[in-house]
Amino acid sequence: MLCVALVGLSAPPVAEAQLQVDITSGVTAPIPIAIENFSADPQRSAELIRRNLARSGRFLVGERTVSDYLVTGRTSVGADGRTTIDFELLNLLTGQRLLIERISASPAAWRNAAHRISDRLYQKIIGARSAFATRIAYVSVDGQPPSQRYQLIVADSDGENAKVILKSRLPLMSPAWSPDGEWLAYVSFETRSASVYVQRVRTAERRRVSSRAGVNNAPTWSPDGSRLALTLSSSGGNLDVYLLDIASGALTRLTDHPAIDTEPEWSPDGTQVYFTSDRAGGPQIYRVNIEPGSRPQRITFAGAYNARPRVSPNGRLLAMVTREEGAYRIAVQDLGNGNVRVLSKSRQDESPYFSPDGGTIVYASRERGQGVLATVSADGLIAQRLAADRGEVREPAWGPFLPDAVAVQ
Incomplete structure (x- = not known):
């Protein structure tokens, strides 16, 4: 049989064994960062990026007025149906633009695109590679x-x-x-x-x-x-x-x-x-x-x-x-x-x-x-x-x- x-x-x-993340401890002095909503972004990519950086434990995601860094972005959809995200990372203390980049993805891959943006932001600010755009396997019972x-x-x-x-x-x-x-x-x-x-x-x-x-x-x-x-x-x-x-x-x-x-x-x-x-x-x-x-x-x-x-x-x-x-x-x-x-x-x-x-x-x-x-x-x-x-x-x-x-x- x-x-x-x-x-x-x-x-x-699937709904079974969907995982929920709770941060139980982090670094004592996380880096303040603001991530504004991206324009024309029905998938709310900015919200996923906020969650990623927050769960890393190394960032304090908050308002622009109390942050050291600012992330802005906008999305657009091309004739081929692919979504393009233009995003920037600004150092609010110095006024320097640290990143000006573009990512394109199929509609089904929008989460992967947001994870990769998170990886780029993390690497630029922290100076080390991160693993947001990766996968885990596990057994549920x-x-x-x-x-x-x-x-x-x-x-x-x-x-x-x-x-x-x-x-x-x-x-x-x-x-x-x-x-x-x-x-x-x-x-x-x-x-x-x-x-x-x-x-x-x-x-x-x-x-x-x-x-x-x-x-x-x-x-x-x-x-x-x-x-x-x-x-x-x-x-x-x-x-x-x-x-x-x-x-x-x-x-x-x-x-x-x-x-x-x-x-x-x-x-x-x-x-x-x-x-x-x-x-x-x-x-x-x-x-x-x-x-x-x-x-x-x-x-x-x-x-x-x-x-x-x-x-x-x-x-x-x-x-x-x-x-x-x-x-x-x-x-x-x-x-x-x-x-x-x-x-x-x-x-x-x-x-x-x-x-x-x-x-x-x-x-x-x-x-x-x-x-x-x-x-x-x-x-x-x-x-x-x-x-x-x-x-x-x-x-x-x-x-x-x-x-x-x-x-x-």
Whole structure:
């Protein structure tokens, strides 16, 4: 019996598990900025830009009379139906025009255009890249056992524009983006046992790439998109990390140890894989070169429990789940000096995932018994909560930067 339904991104947005953003902390001195309504703007792009900059935690969006910066804009529609947005950024303290730019987009891509304007404003003022114009994937669960419904959802980085790409009556887990943002790998139990699938996000085209007897879990893409690192079980039930060539199906065993080796994560340069192992008596994070015969090196030493490794895009930070006074929290370790900093404050935090700019970590948490998503900046200063309007959400994965879907001039 078929237990899943496939949905492409051409389907309309869905109401289930739409995320709502609540800012829970920000920097102590946010930058005052005013964003005036754009003329002839039926989509209210300026309002979305206001929300983006406000949720970054680094801006105080307010009136022109009390702001350091001013954003103005106007929209127009061409004969081809495309919307053009002309916008300017003015430094009110010096009178200098910092940006004078134009973005054009199809009517369906107006949110993407507003996100990209937000990225341009953020980069010009803060001096760092942001990830407003990116996407997240997550799993939503609705209903009570044994009638739960699982959905794999893709949404804009603000949780809006959510669309279901897969529905199932059996568990879905471990979504992971391909480096080009075209595919998601995930684990599905639709055949009553775990299998790993890859699915093209836009069209719902998919195929099963691993369905060995036993465990098939925790897929993650290599930086070049040609392989998956994943956890498989041997005939004796032992869990190890393998590399799977997606085109040929060829498997390479990366770890071979009586302990549990799981939760692989590629280094940004594709030469190493991080993973969780209990070979030292409790969960700790290790790193191994992908060349045959390489020996794993232990990376974490602070505390008795460190798991779910995620490496920042620049390779400098390791995000993980650590246990602190009986609570499971998100922490980052500097891979250069080994220093560890705990970032989250709840008691059941898990599944960290870096934004593509490396500045933010999204993770799963629980509030009053319900699964929610939350984000925290890598420096720990800015925290947000993304709650679903129904059911619960879990297993977040932040997508990569995408090629411009709109033109910037």
